[in-house]
Amino acid sequence: xxxxxxxxxxxxxxxxxxxxxxxxxxxxxxxxxxxxxxxxxxxxxxxxxxxxxxxxxxxxxxxxxxxxxxxxxxxxxxxxxxxxxxxxxxxxxxxxxxxxxxxxxxxxxxxxxxxxxxxxxxxxxxxxxxxxxxxxxxxxxxxxxxxxxxxxxxxxxxxxxxxxxxxxxxxxxxxxxxxxxxxxxxxxxxxxxxxxxxxxxxxxxxxxxxxxxxxxxxxxxxxxxxxxxxxxxxxxxxxxxxxxxxxxxxxxxxxxxxxxxxxxxxxxxxxxxxxxxxxxxxxxxxxxxxxxxxxxxxxxxxxxxxxxxxx
Amino acid sequence: xxxxxxxxxxxxxxxxxxxxxxxxxxxxxxxxxxxxxxxxxxxxxxxxxxxxxxxxxxxxxxxxxxxxxxxxxxxxxxxxxxxxxxxxxxxxxxxxxxxxxxxxxxxxxxxxxxxxxxxxxxxxxxxxxxxxxxxxxxxxxxxxxxxxxxxxxxxxxxxxxxxxxxxxxxxxxxxxxxxxxxxxxxxxxxxxxxxxxxxxxxxxxxxxxxxxxxxxxxxxxxxxx
Numbered sequence: 001x002x003x004x005x006x007x008x009x010x011x012x013x014x015x016x017x018x019x020x021x022x023x024x025x026x027x028x029x030x031x032x033x034x035x036x037x038x039x040x041x042x043x044x045x046x047x048x049x050x051x052x053x054x055x056x057x058x059x060x061x062x063x064x065x066x067x068x069x070x071x072x073x074x075x076x077x078x079x080x081x082x083x084x085x086x087x088x089x090x091x092x093x094x095x096x097x098x099x100x101x102x103x104x105x106x107x108x109x110x111x112x113x114x115x116x117x118x119x120x121x122x123x124x125x126x127x128x129x130x131x132x133x134x135x136x137x138x139x140x141x142x143x144x145x146x147x148x149x150x151x152x153x154x155x156x157x158x159x160x161x162x163x164x165x166x167x168x169x170x171x172x173x174x175x176x177x178x179x180x181x182x183x184x185x186x187x188x189x190x191x192x193x194x195x196x197x198x199x200x201x202x203x204x205x206x207x208x209x210x211x212x213x214x215x216x217x218x219x220x221x222x223x224x225x226x227x228x229x230x231x232x233x234x235x236x237x238x239x240x241x242x243x244x245x246x247x248x249x250x251x252x253x254x255x256x257x258x259x260x261x262x263x264x265x266x267x268x269x270x271x272x273x274x275x276x277x278x279x280x281x282x283x284x285x286x287x288x289x290x291x292x293x294x295x296x297x298x299x300x301x302x303x304x305x306x307x308x309x310x311x
Numbered sequence: 312x313x314x315x316x317x318x319x320x321x322x323x324x325x326x327x328x329x330x331x332x333x334x335x336x337x338x339x340x341x342x343x344x345x346x347x348x349x350x351x352x353x354x355x356x357x358x359x360x361x362x363x364x365x366x367x368x369x370x371x372x373x374x375x376x377x378x379x380x381x382x383x384x385x386x387x388x389x390x391x392x393x394x395x396x397x398x399x400x401x402x403x404x405x406x407x408x409x410x411x412x413x414x415x416x417x418x419x420x421x422x423x424x425x426x427x428x429x430x431x432x433x434x435x436x437x438x439x440x441x442x443x444x445x446x447x448x449x450x451x452x453x454x455x456x457x458x459x460x461x462x463x464x465x466x467x468x469x470x471x472x473x474x475x476x477x478x479x480x481x482x483x484x485x486x487x488x489x490x491x492x493x494x495x496x497x498x499x500x501x502x503x504x505x506x507x508x509x510x511x512x513x514x515x516x517x518x519x520x521x522x523x524x525x526x527x528x529x530x531x532x533x534x535x536x
Contacts, residue, residue, distance in 0.1 A: 023355045025503065025510050026445045125505065135445050136486075137505065183316035184323065228330055229440060229449065231357025231364025233318040254357055255442030255449075263318035288374045291319040295369050 001118060001156065002066045005149040006100065009060035014120055014139035014151070017050030019128035023254045029234065030130035030138065031250050033111045033210060033273030035266070036170055036302065037075035041115035043306045044072035044092045044162050051119030051154075052129035054145070056112050061103040063114075065095040069156055070117040076109030076274060077172060091163040109172040109274040118154025132251050134211070162309045170270070174279045178247070178268045179286045179294070180237065184260035188224040189239075196220055197261060197283055202245070204272075204279040210251040213272060215281050219243025222259035229257040235264035237283075247272065265291055267298050312385050314378050320354070320369035323362055324381050330360035330451060332437050336396070337388060338363050339516035344384035349377065358515045359440040360449070398435065399513050401483065403474050403496040403521045404529035405431070409536065410495035416459050416476065430454045431474075431495065432521045436481060438513050446485030446503020446511050450519060453481045465491030472498045472534065474521065496521075499534030 005012070015038065018031030032038035032055055042051050054061075059078040073080055073089050080087045083099040095101055103112065122129050122140055131139030140149055186194070202217035221243035232238070236248045238258040247264055248256075249272075264272070265286065272281070286294070317323040324341065327334040342358045345365055352372045357364040367377050405428040407414050417427045436450035443449075453476065461477045466489060469475070473484040475492035484490060485502035498521075503511055513519060524532070 021355050023357045024441060024514065026442045026447055137445065181316055181319055183318065186315070228328075228360040228362070229442075230323065230359045230362040231317075231442075233321045233364065233366060235318055253443055255359055255440055262316070263321075265319055288316060288319075292369060292373050295319060299370055 001069060001153045003063045003069070003116065003151050003153065004066060005145050005147055005151065006062040006064055007060065007147055008056070008145040008149075009103075010057045012054055012056040012061055012145040013131040013133065014052050014122060014129055014145070015055045015131065016052040016129045018250070019126055019130050019132070019138065022126045023231070026254055027126055027135060027137065028132055028251055028254055030128070030132040030210075032113065033250055034075050034113070034270045036270045037111070038113045039302065040090065040164060040306070041072045041074040041113040042119070043309060044074070044090065044164070045070050045115045045117040045156070046162075047115055047117065047119050051115065052122065053116065053120065054114040054151075056103070056114065058110060059103050059105040059112060061114070062100060064100045065097060066150075068097050069095050069153065071095055071101065072115050073103060073112060074115075075112035076106035078106045078112055079104040088163070090169055092161045110276050111273050116153045117156030121152050121154050134251060164305070164309075168305055172274045173271065174275070175282075176268070176271045176275055176279060177282045177284050178272065179265040179291070180262045180283045181265065181288065181291050182262040182285060184236065184262065185222060185224060185227065186261055188222040188259055189220060189261050190223060193220045193222070194261070197245070198285055200282075202281045202283075204275050204277050204281060205244075206277045208275075208277055210249055212249050212252060213247045215245050215247070217244070220245065220261065222261070224259050227257055227259060229255050232256050232260075233263055235266055235269055236260045237262055237264060249273075265294060267294060312382075314381060316374065317364055317366075321364060321366040322374060322377055322381065323364045324385070325362045327361040330439060332451070334361045335437055335439050335451070335516065340388045341381070341385055342515075344387060345381055348380045348384050352377075357442065359442070360451075396516050396518060398518045398520055400520050400522050401498050401500055401512070402524040402528065402532060403432065403498050404526060404534060405474075405496035405523050406526065408526075409497040409529070410474070412462070412493035413495045416457065416493050416495060419459060420457055422456065427457050427495065428523055430457050431476075431481070432523050436519045438515050438517045438519060441511070441515055444485060444488065445505075448482060448502065448511070448513055448519075450481050451479075453479050455479065459493045461491040462493065465489055469494065470497065472500075472502070474498055497529065497534060497536070499529050499532035
């Protein structure tokens, strides 16, 4: 089974749940920028939670099914047609052999996911199929998808139709609150700086890619002159000397030497993954227990949402 | 030791405010002990100059349990600095042909090119951290006489295998990339090979010694100019 990419749009890559346990040789985790949308897409076509799918940016994607397959498209709000017929997001869709799927430019949101029944079966690299273009690892030869790429997929079982209730669709907003766990070099930021950080509004800048998102607003520089490079986690908020925070994302470097005030809760990175330059960001402080609780609740809710698909 | 929150599923243990071989050895020992103690709840660790980042599965354990595991792991560290450290010899073709900044660096340091090579290859460098790019090893211990600031204008293209100096650090570029370090030679050994095991010739805690080789030896070892 396979599909052929006709048009990859601005940026389309193969992602799975991420590449873990490889920091000792300097490899980052990669993985979906909106993990919820990715997970739902896979569930809608009956795939494993972390099966490889396509992440696209802003739409404008088209591909042809070389055999009959089923797909689901989630994330950014894009109009979808199969062989010219309009279809919905967040729904299990049948694609007949030779049919063309067109995904138009997004009307809101930024990143979308195309899950294909059976999952994408490119050879894993370092235990994962996730593409990290900066490292030239994963996906198809470590590169973003191009027109003409043939992508093999697994055998797909016949599947009953599944869809997410309209009421359960994740909201895409241009005003985002990111919950933050204070940490790392937080003690080097003055109380006034911290207050400014949590009381101010920031704007998502143009410098926003899979590695990181720079936001612009009141300066929150740390009172620190140089530090030893250290390990960086997903969501870490580093603040260079110019005082403008950078939130480190899926394809971040694994080590860095800028002071960090804390880290964004991963659940909120999904919302950031759908944001565009110009979106408004606010930071809200939470503690370890709240973060732990939120993660467990979110996991419970997601499992319940996915279980409902089988009803 | 000081433990700080790094994120919802990570803690970072700071063993010191400065970097030296003793601290690096402690970081490595703590890394080994923590990895063993956390078992399947561990996602990954990142040992660096003076810190250890510990990332775990937040649906299986929590900050409090992991923090106490790190504290116990630190208590059971021995004072044996060199546990497991090995010396890895890497051949380098030092020449103005392979190292376009060698002559300028020597001139700025008031040394001859041969003296720079002698100093660089006469030192043993501990691997303090690996990161930034796949296979990029941060080496400590550069002789202050051959330390040199980054280039004012970074190069668009630094070749794979370039042996380079920036400030008090030296490194081998694992793959072709842009870079602003001073280039003094080329190493024909792959610092990162995705197709062979192990993927890197060194690991954090090892020591590297550079061995000068001739142009002919460099070519014979698979080096390309």
